[in-house]
Amino acid sequence: MKAKVYITPKQGILDPQGVAIERSLPALGFEGVANVRVGKYIELELPAGDGAADEVDKMCHKLLANPIIEDFRFELETE
Amino acid sequence: MKAKVYITPKQGILDPQGVAIERSLPALGFEGVANVRVGKYIELELPAGDGAADEVDKMCHKLLANPIIEDFRFELETE
Amino acid sequence: MTASSQTKASTARFGVVVFPGSNCDADSHDAVNSFTGAEARYLWHKDTELAGLDCVILPGGFSYGDYLRCGAIARFSPIMKAVRRFAEDGGLVIGICNGFQILLEAGMLPGAMHRNAGLKFVCKLVNLRVENAATPFTRAYAPGQRISIPIAHMEGNYFIDAEGLAEMEQHDQIVVRYCDEAGEVTMEANPNGSLGNIAGVCNRDGNVFGLMPHPERVCDPVVGGADGRGVFESIMDFLVNKR
């Protein structure tokens, strides 16, 4: 089964990348863009099963995300 | 309105981060995980309007993704 | 217009572009001024005028923090339009490290950069083999010569698709590759996972050159070597003695 993991900087935590992109957009002709936040999007495949959600949750906590400064959520898809 | 942009490494193209994560998972007790791909997830707000989808598409083409190594897709949400 | 055949060493003029976040700008500037007999001046990334210059250096560093992707934001700086025109008119453009990444993002050189295979920043002296010693940037070296130049980057893992690679090979655009002490291009000698150990490439016309290693860091034996001087000597030779 496939897992899609979305990782975003925690609210209130500085996101230097987002700020830099936001500041550069007007020069490229994109006006009025705000609140740019840059996170990660991870796809992976794992063995299907009841425990899959638990597994992915653990994976996020331990490795994929940094829970101290990042939030995450994920979706599971069975093909 | 809010745009959610998903950027993924192009199929068939090496993804060093994905490879590294995949390799380190077994040692952390996660077996059988495959095809880990690490991409980016970008959220931003922009003025609502008919042209919004076009705008975001352009932004992705021009700046947010590198078409040589990355694919992208996005969703628009009106709150 | 670019250099005329009357250029003398003392009148060759280099421009070093300063983007917000550039940090090897001063090193490149110093290398030119100390070892070529030519004169370098800084160009602000908002400048749009390159008249009177013979060579433009896009220096190393972290333009715009290297946020999003290395070079992705810098390539939209106002000066890049002028740099593109300058190159189209035959001017010499060299991108070192971050400058190389910017040239890739700008499409002025083929290919793209991934994160290093080891995922870590790597700063060390590496060996390079000069694959094409006919470019304006490498003519002071012998073909096949092994030179020692440091790298310092997180994203120097060069990639291009098979088609693009074949085309580059056909046109001799691969200028330097990572090699070992003996000059052999081996897997062990590849510090970052680059396709085919590619360390530097040029455009088809040969007047735009990008490389990850830092020649400006080894122009003075006091700080660890002088193998990088050849790049600047090549440029001077090209400008002064011409094509």
Place this chain on the structure above:
Amino acid sequence: MTAKPAYELLGLKAREYDDICARLGREPNYVELAIFSLMWSEHCGYKHSRPLLKGLPVGGDCILQGPGENAGIIDIGNGLAIAMKIESHNHPSAIEPFQGAATGIGGIVRDIFAMGARPIACLDPLHFGSLEKARQKFLLDGVVAGVAAYGNCMGIPTIGGEIHFEDAYEGNCLVNVMCVGQVEHDGILKASAHGEGNLIILFGSTTGRDGIGGASILASAEFDESAGEKRPTVQVGDPFTEKKLLEASLEMRDRGLLVGLQDLGAGGLSSSASEMASKGGSGIDMDIARVPLREAGMEPFEIMISESQERMLACVTPGNEAAALAVCAKWDLDATVIGKVTDTGRLRIFRGEEMIGDMPVAALVDEAPTYLVEPVRPRHEVDEPLAEDHYPPPEDPAAVLLKLLASPNICSRRWVYQQYDHMVQTNNALWPGGEAAVLRLKGRRDGVALVTDGNGRRCYLDPRRGARAVVAEAARNLSCTGARPVAITNCLNFGNPEKGGIYHQFKEAVEGMTEACEALETPVTGGNVSFYNESFGKAIYPNPVVGMLGVVDDVDRIARHGFAGDGDVILLLGSGRPAVDGSEYQLRIHGEVAGRIPDVDLELEKKLQALVREAIREGMIISVHDVSDGGLACCLAESAIEGGRGAVVELDDAGDGADGSGPRADIMLFGETPGLVVATVAGDDLERLRQMAGDVPLRVIGRTGGERLVIKSGGRELLSVPVSDAAASWENALEKMMQGT
């Protein structure tokens, strides 16, 4: 349950609260209370350290700025000066190693350019628990990546530092960071706001809630499970903005726009504004409604104590306001006039028209209460060293050598420094991996050498002797490159000073450091104190870390430590009886830390170092290396590995101690003592060197050459190891440990 009073929740004692009321002549409101609690925290107020720090030697002909400013400044001649400062970021790094280390670099770099100096180097002394634990690998990996990410992006080479692994740091790693900058005498800036009517400009990043109750609170309390709850206070570093901040600050200075400049560090706006007013003998009125915010709905007290990174305060005359703002705009930095200088001696805070805080600057900055604690000598500190036969001798000294070379405390640090851009700015005359880093100064003949040194294990056994040894070793390392030690900065890492045992360690260490700095004429130019380095009630080893600056007169005449030729004479310079107490050998092979470390003879040390420097200057020294962790055998092995050639060493003609009975073979090989240096010279130079040595003991112990390191004593071979085996043990040990293989 009775609710705790607000002051207590903010970490103030009842007596301190009364003190504040007395100074204000009324009860403080919440904004004021929050500000006082910050300024009177241990981190900002130096409550337990100030009285003892007063004893440190701070004067000297070359000292342009001693403690009291953002960094110390040392004159190195011909109009140029060096700014330097070291700081700890221990607690933030223990919570989030990458960001903790990154913002640590950010903070110390700001201190340097706040003085008007352009940063030319960073160094990072680090201490972790044993690498056998996954958590410690995670910490090391993250800290190194964080230092790299920030320093590399700034274009400041990280050229030195050190790493120690000891169980004592398992719950509380030490991440100290040092920055060094160069500045023309007439370019030096001070953190002073003076001139009534002058303006205060805040520039750089926006202000958010990050770090509220961050560094200063973390650094002023013990560290345990509840630390997890403080996580939302983690600060994220933005080196790109800092790079622009650096360039904008120096550009404003170059254009003569600045009256004073100050960084925002621990304590945020509260601390920076009050310190600027204090140094200028003035007051400041400021309007927090003008502070650009990152988040909606921030309370006034939050704005005042936020520790958002990458911000600076400038004091400018009204006439220069527009020009200063234009420089910030050029560098794409937010900049806002948030206040003005007054002659009131008070920090007054407004929100628009409304005054919401009014405090005497002196009370905030200079009048935090100080505490003296009754020192108690801990029981593990003993008067006598261990008997020489305390441990059984090892059966195979060669195996011991290989094991020590692979020790995480001794093996190659390449895995670390390769992640740092140590070459940017192209000044490295000596690359990482040697005794100390040497930087040339462009356009000049002379250069600077830099080193950090700390040794908690030795200080644990004897904090006074340990601190003396640390200063002496830092100086010795510099001298071994040919540099003359000039001045130090220090980072004092200790446990909870309210405990008598810890206070004893602190006091002894500060006094030991004072003695050594006086003897070696290396005054203290500033530093930092980090207390409460404890977890679950257990303190780290007391660890005064020293960052030392040296000056080389000629960067073409510096020495390296690798054996550089065959048939050179190997000399042992200096004296000192090696001891097992506190050594790496004791820890690694015998699994203990016990006994009493030998003391350094500072008078002899000074002569020894002068001799080494002179011999280098005279071109007589071919290689030189001081005897340190792992003793004489490891010292010789390191020189052999570096030089790619072996040596044959005979200790029998020299190994006897003064009383005629030499140390046991294993202790002679692996024991440690300060004050010994191994040098190689050409046979022809030997006599001249003997003349020069005067009363510095000099013993010929062998010759370089061959493919093995052979050490004999009394005709008996103690060990014989192929240099390639030694190199194999030493070279990749850290990588292997990090990869868990």
